Amino acid sequence: MRIAILALEGLFDTGLTVLLDAFALANQFSAAQMGGTPHFDVSIVGVRKKVRSAHGLAIPVQAITAGSRPDWVVVPALSTGTPERLVPSLGRPDVRQAKAQLLNWHAEGALIAASCIGTFLVAETGLLDHRQATTTWWLGPLFRQRYPKVLLDESRMLVPSDVGVTAGAAMGHLDLALWLIRRASPKLAALVSRYLLADIRSSQAPYIIPNHLAQADPLIQRFELWARDHLKEGFSLQEAAKALATSARTLQRRCQDVLGKSPLSYFQDLRIEHAQSLLHGSGLGVDAIAAEVGYADGATLRTLLRQRLGRGVRDLRDDLR
Incomplete structure (x- = not known):
């Protein structure tokens, strides 16, 4: 499974590292304990040559090249946890370029996964219109008002659709990674889950x-x-x-x-x-x-x-x- 993680300036550090660590563990267990080849070919791609995380760490992004369609595109959250910070960031030039790239990938047949505030970027493209989705629970009111055509249920942690899948708040990145790993191998997902002491959660309701x-x-x-x-x-x-x-x-x-x-x-x-x-x-x-x-x-x-x-x-x- 070819997975491209779309990195934008100021992304949520934990979201990116959780995704990378979960897929790396899955590949490690696949090769060492299950006698197979790595399931996931993971790359970090960007619409800019240089990208820094919210904590100022340089992220080694690869350029997006024509004809290199991934099976899945994963959109991590930006570190913009309030409406006052989030709304202006959605109008940034790099974010607009990323939205266009998501539409191109989708047209080529790629599936799209997003967690936390990353779901806003996917919703901006219109791809979630008339489809069920979730987002980070504390921004549910903003999401609902900004994207009234999306069938939002922020009480859920993971919501699959024909476009891909959306996941809930912050550590929903881990739930998202485990969900993708489980699609490739339930046994492998169980191993990663036990190693990380984490299970896929079905609901955000206890945290709202x-x-x-x-x-x-x-x-x-x-x-x-x-x-x-x-x-x-x-x-x-x-x-x-x-x-x-x-x-x-x-x-x-x-x-x-x-x-x-x-x-x-x-x-x-x-x-x-x-x-x-x-x-x-x-x-x-x-x-x-x-x-x-x-x-x-x-x-x-x-x-x-x-x-x-x-x-x-x-x-x-x-x-x-």
Whole structure:
């Protein structure tokens, strides 16, 4: 499998090195332990002759030559973790040139993989329009507003499509590498995973901080503050809208546009977050915690934790041991 890692100025150092180390280990195990030849021919390519990482390290890039189509192009994240830094970077000349190159590779039949902020660059090309995708969870609101045609689900860690695959935040680069290795050999992916003490994660949900998402919009931020004061109560869209001096329709629309979910779903996210906090630090039983966050009993809370986070009460409490 020929893999070209597209390196741009100021990329996220960890993302690049995680990808390189994972593929290098896969090749090492393939040759030494499985008696085969290396599965991955990995190159670092760039649209500029000289590229430096966010930490100022020189990256040895190869020039992109005509007729050298890779099987997969991997787009690591830029180290621009806030909207204020990210949006201007998407207009840089080298980024525009990289977008054009991605379209050329795609037209030639290459598949495209991207993780974290790298998903923004792929979305800029329009290749993700009308397709399912994920991105780094804390920039989900920006992604959703900038690329409304993309079917975004930032709760997922990996989302394959006919274009390739997108992966979630920061260490999603490792999940992405393991996913690609598994396509070549599940046994090889299992070896690399065990060596790195890493498994492919299916969800970003346990890591999402609702408060951070709310800051993307003034109305959503006020809704979050109101919701935290009413977690014990049954949710009413009409009451929430009235308290915020807006209409139920406006609140519903803004939640969908910014968060990709209904006000009730976001309200439940806040309940789950508070329940997690109480599980970690309060010493309360599950039934008492359920009452604190507005659920009738502990069984309901247990079910929701499994549905939302993919983990049970015992798993969450074991995190602190």
